[in-house]
Amino acid sequence: MRRLGGEVWFGLILLALCSAVAVLAPVLAPYDPRAFSGQPLERPSRAHPLGTNDVGQDILSELIYGARVSLTVALAAGAGTVLLGLLVGGMAGYAGGWLDQALMRLVDGMLSLPRLPLLILFATFLGSGLPQTIAVISFLFWPTTARVVRAQVQSVRQRGYVRMARQFGASHPYVFLRHILPAIGPLIAYGLVTSAGHAVAMEAGLAFLGLGDPLVKSWGLMMRFALNLPGLFLTDRWLWWLLPPALCVTLLILALALMGIGLEQNLNPRLARRWR
Amino acid sequence: MGVGRRAFVYLLTFWVILTLNFLLPRLLPGDPLAALLDPSSSDYVYDPQVRAALAAYYGLDRPLPEQYGRYLLGILTGDLGRSIRLNRPVAELVVGHLPWTLLLVGTALLFSSALALLAGTESAWRRGSWADRGLVSASILLANVPVYFAGMMLLLLFGARLRWLPLAGGRTPFARYPSALAAALDIGRHLILPALTLTLAMLGAKFLLVRNATVNVLGEDFMLVARAKGLPEGRLKWGHALRNALLPFVAHLAAHAGMAVTGAVFIETLFSYPGMGRLIFESVTARDYPVIQGAFLVVSAVVLTANFLADIINLHLDPRLREGGAVG
DSSP states (O other): OOOOOHHHHHHHHHHHHHHHHHHTHHHHOSSOTTSOOSOTTOOOOSSOTTOBOTTSOBHHHHHHHHHHHHHHHHHHHHHHHHHHHHHHHHHHHHHOHHHHHHHHHHHHHHHHSOHHHHHHHHHHHHOSOHHHHHHHHHHHHHHHHHHHHHHHHHHHHTSHHHHHHHHTTOOHHHHIIIIIHHHTHHHHHHHHHHHHHHHHHHHHHHHHTTOSOTTSOOHHHHHHHHHHSTTGGGSTTHHHHTHHHHHHHHHHHHHHHHHHHHHHHHHOHHHHHHHO | OOHHHHHHHHHHHHHHHHHHHHHHHHHSTTOHHHHHHOTTSTTOOOOHHHHHHHHHHHOTTSOHHHHHHHHHHHHHTTOOOBOTTTOSBHHHHHHHHHHHHHHHHHHHHHHHHHHHHHHHHHHHHTTTSHHHHHHHHHHHHHHHSOHHHHHHHHIIIIIIISOOSOSSSSSOTTOOOSSHHHHHHHHHHHHHHHHHHHHHHHHHHHHHHHHHHHHHHHTSHHHHHHHHTTOOHHIIIIIIIIHHHHHHHHHTHHHHHHHHHHHHHHHHHHHTOSSHHHHHHHHHHTTOHHHHHHHHHHHHHHHHHHHHHHHHHHHHHOGGGOGGGOOO
16 A cells, blocks of 8 residues: 555544544533523633523534534444445446346436435435434435446456456355455545545535434534524624534545545555646 | 437436425325324414415325326426415425526536636646646635535625625615616626635536646647647647547536535525525425425426536537437
């Protein structure tokens, strides 16, 4: 494996920081994010570094606990997307023939459906819990991964050592787990990181549109509540209420995207030259 | 694939969307549509006139195939149901909101495409220079920042801080315009910030696409020949390099149309711009199912039409895509 680039390190550090905040949330947060720890709409003070929201909850604590939501979505929806993509793409690429044809038609069909409108429709009728959000995102984003995985599996399957293993009587599951999976490992890492990034953006976006879990205070939901306040922009309240969650979401998405770009260059050295 | 076959595939896709739109609310647990008519549910519609209209439109007491037939027939005649919140036909709401979205998306597509083509070619021409590196880094950043964040920053800077441009809306409320020009100017002033946000949101991905396509073209033999013939720099850059890089650019126009609509939904919500995105946002907040479903259908239809048009343009530009040598 080639050396990891600066982008990957930058992304990793940001991601590690975010994870640390999420894990240590009970230690770091000054208050329970659900407790009404102050007066409504307090300005930042020593007691509430980022002030309080419209019902008197501490904004900094909400922000710290929000990291848990975004990372959960990133991990769960990212894994869900990659697993589905791996399953369908792996099967299509490995089996070939009519199964490959049928599965790839399905993938083409899914890719031609407009994503955000569908996401809104599903979220509307499935209800707006966090598990539903994760399921819907995984369900709508797997085809891209499936297509890439299939292409790679197809090429690996033809290589000498894989055919040799089959000749020696290795079973299909053994060949797949022992030879194919390791060969597409870097691809899976890349898929995981990019899907996680899309998932974070989509979860925040859905919450922002009012389709998130109303009981789970995510960064997207914080933005929505802030924007719901009439005349938010007429005072400088947006500075400590709207900006911090927006900045956190953006940084997390950027971290994942940069890792993706770095890993992609690792997969495809021609790409690396193109950027320089 | 010829035009006819492509049209068929798109029609098939639209049929899948129509069917999803029909089945989803009926088959999912919780039965959200029945809840509208159930006095014991929290979604119960109290206005008897609206309730009667809803019961007639959804026809939940009839067998499923009959409901489906009536639903398809309704769509064909432009009947998208009735809004619970506003007690008006959904089709009427769509007609009022769609032009704003088309204006926003069209403006942004135009400007982002023009800018990306110019800057992308120029950047590829001087690849490796500091200007190129700067543009590439900036574009990677732009392409990955969520659109609502970029919009917020612009809104805060130009709307709230500098107060140069209006904060929200598609035009000045209750304004009476002395002339058509005054009306156009007012609408234009309100369009600047949302359109700028959407332009920036699309610029990153488009720029990277044009730049990479041009870099690939620069390595082709015909570029060397053209240079050896002694063609002037401008002809080489715009007449040969850009012209060939246009193909992948147009091929991706379809994907960009979907991206633009996604961006528009968030941007309209943020800027209270009176388009389809705002309509969806308000209907989601009020759980106004008929409007959400109608808006979903219309937005999907717009995206599919855009994809189809991009396909046709591509077919005309690139003869290699036409099988059988038929001249288009």
